[in-house]
Amino acid sequence: MERIYQERIETIINSTLNQILIYGLVAFIIALLLEGTMPKIDEEKDTPSLILEVFVQLTITIAVFVFIELKLPGRYGILAYAIISLSAQKNFIDKILILTSRIFGNEIPPKKEKQETEEEQKETEEEQKETNEKNEIYIDNNVNECTSIDTLPLY
Numbered sequence: 379m380e381r382i383y384q385e386r387i388e389t390i391i392n393s394t395l396n397q398i399l400i401y402g403l404v405a406f407i408i409a410l411l412l413e414g415t416m417p418k419i420d421e422e423k424d425t426p427s428l429i430l431e432v433f434v435q436l437t438i439t440i441a442v443f444v445f446i447e448l449k450l451p452g453r454y455g456i457l458a459y460a461i462i463s464l465s466a467q468k469n470f471i472d473k474i475l476i477l478t479s480r481i482f483g484n485e486i487p488p489k490k491e492k493q494e495t496e497e498e499q500k501e502t503e504e505e506q507k508e509t510n511e512k513n514e515i516y517i518d519n520n521v522n523e524c525t526s527i528d529t530l531p532l533y
Contacts, residue, residue, distance in 0.1 A: 394454050401446065401455035402462050408442050409466035419472045428477050435470050439463050 416435055443459050464471070478484060 397452035397455040398458040402458040405459040405463035409463045413467050419469050425480050432473050
């Protein structure tokens, strides 16, 4: 009896892993193609244009899934496909965030610029120097309190 259950579980796991692999691979390829071909995010675009772009991108993503589902039916493939295809499309997610902020009035926090100004770089260098100097003073004060291997008691 245990052997029958073990064989059923192994069969289910093998088919599930195949589905996840196939659906995940297709989702990743489609997401990369859509990310490269769809227009990049532009915060100055009007709302109807953004809605149209999101609609087209979502329609293509769903159409590919339906096509794969018809050719290779799978129960667990939708989870892998949805997670991978949506998480790999950064511009798609950013467009949805912009639409959400425009429709519901939520504020999107501004993106931090990667390049620091010269003043900020100087400030961080000065802070690092100060912390290094404090650490050197702390180390110098504690040198006399350290014990040597020679002075350890013998048992």
